[in-house]
Amino acid sequence: MIGALAAGGLLASVAWAAPVGLDRVDVLSEDPGTFLDEHVARWGPSPTVTSIRFAEQLKVVIRTPVRHLHLGLSAASQSLVWEPPLRWGLGLTAGVQTRWALPRGGVLGVHYRRGPLRFGLSANLLSGATWTRGDWSQWRVLPGVGVGFGPARKEPAPPHVWGDPLRR
Amino acid sequence: MGWFGCAWVLVGCQAGSEPLLEAHRTGAGYWPENSSYGLKQAMNEGYDGIEVDVVLTRDLVPVLHHDPAVSTEHCRTASGGAVPKDTLIRDLTYEELREGFLCGGVPLEEFDSAVVVAEPIASFDEMLGLLRDVAPAGQLIHLDIKQEPSLTLPPAVFAEAVLSRWYDAEVPQPMHVSSNLPDVLQAFREEGAVRGQSVETTLIWPRFPVGASTSAVALQREGAILSGKEDYVDLVTQAGADNIAINWELASKHLLTMAHREGVGIMLWTPNDPAVMRRLARSWPVDVIITDYPGEAL
Numbered sequence: 001m002i003g004a005l006a007a008g009g010l011l012a013s014v015a016w017a018a019p020v021g022l023d024r025v026d027v028l029s030e031d032p033g034t035f036l037d038e039h040v041a042r043w044g045p046s047p048t049v050t051s052i053r054f055a056e057q058l059k060v061v062i063r064t065p066v067r068h069l070h071l072g073l074s075a076a077s078q079s080l081v082w083e084p085p086l087r088w089g090l091g092l093t094a095g096v097q098t099r100w101a102l103p104r105g106g107v108l109g110v111h112y113r114r115g116p117l118r119f120g121l122s123a124n125l126l127s128g129a130t131w132t133r134g135d136w137s138q139w140r141v142l143p144g145v146g147v148g149f150g151p152a153r154k155e156p157a158p159p160h161v162w163g164d165p166l167r168r
Numbered sequence: 169m170g171w172f173g174c175a176w177v178l179v180g181c182q183a184g185s186e187p188l189l190e191a192h193r194t195g196a197g198y199w200p201e202n203s204s205y206g207l208k209q210a211m212n213e214g215y216d217g218i219e220v221d222v223v224l225t226r227d228l229v230p231v232l233h234h235d236p237a238v239s240t241e242h243c244r245t246a247s248g249g250a251v252p253k254d255t256l257i258r259d260l261t262y263e264e265l266r267e268g269f270l271c272g273g274v275p276l277e278e279f280d281s282a283v284v285v286a287e288p289i290a291s292f293d294e295m296l297g298l299l300r301d302v303a304p305a306g307q308l309i310h311l312d313i314k315q316e317p318s319l320t321l322p323p324a325v326f327a328e329a330v331l332s333r334w335y336d337a338e339v340p341q342p343m344h345v346s347s348n349l350p351d352v353l354q355a356f357r358e359e360g361a362v363r364g365q366s367v368e369t370t371l372i373w374p375r376f377p378v379g380a381s382t383s384a385v386a387l388q389r390e391g392a393i394l395s396g397k398e399d400y401v402d403l404v405t406q407a408g409a410d411n412i413a414i415n416w417e418l419a420s421k422h423l424l425t426m427a428h429r430e431g432v433g434i435m436l437w438t439p440n441d442p443a444v445m446r447r448l449a450r451s452w453p454v455d456v457i458i459t460d461y462p463g464e465a466l
Contacts, residue, residue, distance in 0.1 A: 032422075034420070034421070034422050037421065037422070038420070038421035038422065041447060042417070042444075045439075045441050045443075045444045046417040049386075049417045049418060052387075052390065056394060075394055076394065099395070099396045100395050100396055102396055126422065128399075128401075128422070128423065128425075128426030129396075130396035130397075130398075130399040130402070130423075131395070131396040131397055132396065132397060132398065132399045132402040133399045133401055133402045135401075135426075138426050138429050138430075140422065140425060142422075
């Protein structure tokens with residue numbers, strides 16, 4: 001379903017090509033969702049390994065030519081996420097996540113964007129698929145919280161499908 | 169194997185039940201590791217399980233020791249001197265080992281409140297005697313086989329020496345065998361089959377070869393798991409094992425959950441902080457926690 005949403009978003013927005021570039025850096029990534037679930041609590045007793053796991057989830061998010069479609073790249077997860085704005089700074093988050101190009105789950109949620117800050121809340125649907133064991137029969141749902149920073153930008157308004165009202 | 173199934177055939181683990189606590193190296197936080205003293209205490213305390221390390225002497229006598237060489241940290245010569253580096257146990261007879269060295273009499277910074285008792289290295293036969301006379305019948309015995317290519321005798325020799333003694337002794341306790349080498353587990357299963365027994369085996373992950381940098385090994389394995397090139401279920405399947413025992417700091421809860429659902433028994437080593445043990449027991453899919461402090465309540 002999430003894949004279909006992302007594909008739908010891609011088709012709906014393909015006409016509004018956007019410039020490619022850095023959207024933001026997530027210091028806390030929503031996907032894959034394992035950092036909050038299992039690593040945060042280990043920071044005290046196991047600081048070195050947890051710091052490595054923290055570094056693994058730091059994510060660079062790049063705007064693709066397809067409007068609102070973002071490519072997120074971290075060592076822990078690589079995702080293709082559609083993030084259309086709704087209103088009041090809120091937006092939708094829907095996409096697929098991979099483990100080094102192997103599809104292994106999806107992410108669905110909402111985000112809030114104001115200036116350079118992006119804050120996201122989502123649910124990660126995560127399988128146990130790995131390159132050695134392509135098994136998508138087992139799934140878990142993990143909560144995702146994202147905190148990212150990027151260059152503040154003003155979204156260009158989408159063109160009206162019935163034309164520019166001022167020219168009527 | 170079903171949803172939340174478990175391969176823990178000897179103990180019969182169940183999802184949601186409290187994990188068993190195994191005394192790591194007989195309970196190294198309380199008394200000398202792999203010692204006769206430690207064995208007696210751990211048996212008297214009635215811990216769920218006891219983990220011991222097994223190495224083979226030149227005359228094929230299994231003894232309880234962690235390394236292929238006599239430990240320079242834990243042991244001294246019988247005359248009180250330092251143990252020469254690289255004194256391999258496979259080069260010594262049992263008598264030479266027993267007469268020549270005392271272990272456990274050296275205070276350790278890591279376990280500063282542990283009892284200090286100097287004893288000869290304990291033999292496997294001593295342990296079997298204690299299992300008959302002292303240990304509760306249901307106490308799980310975990311034999312961690314310290315076979316190390318080029319430093320010890322071959323896996324099949326270990327398997328024959330250990331299992332012949334174990335089954336001849338007819339002790340009532342359940343037992344499982346672990347190693348970080350699939351070949352060793354295979355040798356024990358084959359030797360068990362020869363004796364008409366099914367030997368439960370546990371793969372230890374990751375493998376830290378003797379002398380290798382633990383940080384480098386940990387980073388390599390982290391990369392393999394991260395990229396999806398290694399997977400716990402696949403590792404266990406390749407090794408033909410029933411269970412996997414994983415370093416708790418390196419473990420991925422997500423992959424452990426998937427493995428547990430596939431029926432793999434899960435063991436974590438070696439959390440020693442009671443708060444960590446409680447957290448793992450509550451929210452991780454774990455059947456056995458191997459700890460130096462098995463007396464801590466979960």
